[in-house]
Amino acid sequence: MEATATLTLSSSPAGARRSPARPTVASLHLRRVPTLSFHLRGAQGPAAFRALSSPFPGCRRRRRSGMVVRAEMFGQLTTGLESAWNKLRGVDRLTKENIAEPMRDIRRALLEADVSVPVARSFIESVTEKAIGTDVIRGVQPEQQLVKVVNDELVQLMGGEVSDLVFAKTGPTVILLAGLQGVGKTTVCAKLAFYLKKMGKSCMLVAADVYRPAAIDQLTILGKKVGVPVYSEGTEAKPSEIAKNGLKEAKSKKTDVVIVDTAGRLQVDKAMMNELKEVKKAVKPTEILLVVDAMTGQEAAALVGAFNVEIGITGAILTKLDGDSRGGAALSIKEVSGKPIKFIGRGERVEDLEPFYPDRMAQRILGMGDVLSFVEQAQQVMNQEDAEELQKKIMSAKFNFNDFLKQTKAIAQMGSFSRIIGMIPGMNKVTPAQIREAEKNVKFMESMINVMTADERERPELLAESRERRRRVAKDAGKTEQQAAMATGKRRRKYGNLRQRDLDSMRGYRR
Numbered sequence: 001m002e003a004t005a006t007l008t009l010s011s012s013p014a015g016a017r018r019s020p021a022r023p024t025v026a027s028l029h030l031r032r033v034p035t036l037s038f039h040l041r042g043a044q045g046p047a048a049f050r051a052l053s054s055p056f057p058g059c060r061r062r063r064r065s066g067m068v069v070r071a072e073m074f075g076q077l078t079t080g081l082e083s084a085w086n087k088l089r090g091v092d093r094l095t096k097e098n099i100a101e102p103m104r105d106i107r108r109a110l111l112e113a114d115v116s117v118p119v120a121r122s123f124i125e126s127v128t129e130k131a132i133g134t135d136v137i138r139g140v141q142p143e144q145q146l147v148k149v150v151n152d153e154l155v156q157l158m159g160g161e162v163s164d165l166v167f168a169k170t171g172p173t174v175i176l177l178a179g180l181q182g183v184g185k186t187t188v189c190a191k192l193a194f195y196l197k198k199m200g201k202s203c204m205l206v207a208a209d210v211y212r213p214a215a216i217d218q219l220t221i222l223g224k225k226v227g228v229p230v231y232s233e234g235t236e237a238k239p240s241e242i243a244k245n246g247l248k249e250a251k252s253k254k255t256d257v258v259i260v261d262t263a264g265r266l267q268v269d270k271a272m273m274n275e276l277k278e279v280k281k282a283v284k285p286t287e288i289l290l291v292v293d294a295m296t297g298q299e300a301a302a303l304v305g306a307f308n309v310e311i312g313i314t315g316a317i318l319t320k321l322d323g324d325s326r327g328g329a330a331l332s333i334k335e336v337s338g339k340p341i342k343f344i345g346r347g348e349r350v351e352d353l354e355p356f357y358p359d360r361m362a363q364r365i366l367g368m369g370d371v372l373s374f375v376e377q378a379q380q381v382m383n384q385e386d387a388e389e390l391q392k393k394i395m396s397a398k399f400n401f402n403d404f405l406k407q408t409k410a411i412a413q414m415g416s417f418s419r420i421i422g423m424i425p426g427m428n429k430v431t432p433a434q435i436r437e438a439e440k441n442v443k444f445m446e447s448m449i450n451v452m453t454a455d456e457r458e459r460p461e462l463l464a465e466s467r468e469r470r471r472r473v474a475k476d477a478g479k480t481e482q483q484a485a486m487a488t489g490k491r492r493r494k495y496g497n498l499r500q501r502d503l504d505s506m507r508g509y510r511r
């Protein structure tokens with residue numbers, strides 16, 4: 001198992017008087033605690049904390065020292081909001097006076113998440129007004145009341161309702177994708193086609209990005225991957241002509257949806273806008289979606305507004321929400337541009353696109369997980385019968401290594417561990433190190449199962465009972481005999497508390 005470093009730093013009293021403090025390394029511990037924590041001492045602790053935490057989005061101070069790096073999307077925002085609720089502990093009703101400080105925390109959290117100042121200001125005004133006007137409800141704590149008001153306002157801020165794709169009443173629906181360079185347009189073409197195919201629609205991709213030759217190849221490869229045809233005329237033709245001819249072909253083939261990939265530029269320029277206007281005129285799209293990168297925060301929101309004024313768009317697709325995005329884009333786009341976010345991209349795989357649900361996003365921002373998305377995604381990768389059979393096996397202690405592999409494959413299809421964990425309520429505080437450790441444990445188990453015989457996979461007790469078998473499995477998987485013994489449940493007691501705990505976490509696949 002991976003050991004994680006805990007770096008303990010302290011600033012000397014002399015250094016503390018000189019600002020900014022330069023904390024000195026006091027000690028370096030290797031511990032099995034899967035968080036990265038810096039212990040800061042001295043008067044300049046907070047300043048040192050800010051300096052140290054700046055490269056880590058999602059860090060928070062814990063008690064008077066230390067910080068925890070959170071794994072969940074928008075972790076920093078969630079942490080900032082939590083500190084606001086905490087300030088209301090012990091009050092019996094929400095008043096203008098006692099919510100002033102929590103409101104400052106919320107405002108700060110929003111600004112740190114890269115929400116624009118006017119959006120943050122109007123959000124705070126609205127929350128304050130509603131929170132003070134809220135009647136005391138018996139059995140509901142004032143801080144819970146504030147969470148409810150913030151939740152409702154976040155949902156409103158992000159557009160309230162889910163904004164579905166609109167389909168043409170007759171003929172193919174044309175979806176025109178636009179956006180700056182590298183935001184993920186070409187990838188979104190394939191993701192959208194994959195999503196629409198699952199809805200039973202036939203699709204065609206049109207390669208109208210003629211400036212980056214690799215874009216056509218990229219689209220062709222992605223088209224093959226998702227099993228949809230790609231229309232292209234190389235790099236010499238005009239984008240509007242390519243789009244028009246592509247649409248003609250789609251009509252002749254009775255294709256339901258045509259997705260047009262266009263070129264990206266480094267910044268908004270006249271030539272780019274004119275070209276898009278020409279493509280728009282040539283194919284009269286039902287949807288014009290601007291693809292924006294979530295990492296660019298409030299800039300993304302401003303971009304959606306600018307494209308809407310110039311071209312007239314129908315919505316946005318927010319990509320790279322799996323990265324270090326702080327939330328500013330998701331929170332600001334609707335408010336700034338008046339246009340809804342229709343989809344979000346949370347990874348590079350074609351499966352990693354989902355409709356944008358403001359209510360689910362608000363829950364995740366508040367650290368409440370997203371059970372609905374979790375269930376929907378689980379349903380896509382596992383059928384009902386499999387799930388029932390698995391449940392029966394677990395109940396009757398007949399869960400074997402094949403079942404374990406089936407489970408891990410299904411989980412892998414749902415996306416990365418951090419993404420899955422973020423959807424589970426209460427798991428928002430799981431740290432990246434803990435996630436890496438879980439992934440490592442799963443890989444470790446898989447490597448051993450892969451070298452087991454069919455019998456051993458079916459009957460885990462064979463390994464628990466035979467040292468010879470464990471030795472062979474360990475050797476073939478490149479592990480030690482002790483590791484094999486641990487994984488198969490043999491000699492649990494020998495390894496003391498830590499390993500006992502590891503084994504308990506593996507209990508699911510032991511008899």
Ligand SMILES: Nc1nc2c(ncn2[C@@H]2O[C@H](COP(=O)(O)OP(=O)(O)OP(=O)(O)O)[C@@H](O)[C@H]2O)c(=O)[nH]1
Binds near residue numbers: 182187
């Ligand atoms: N992590 C992550 N990466 C993404 C996501 N969407 C796209 N990417 C990656 O971003 C990079 C750029 O994606 P492209 O689809 O080529 O971007 P583009 O907008 O078509 O680029 P241009 O054609 O140069 O304008 C690729 O490496 C993608 O794999 C996402 O949701 N999450």
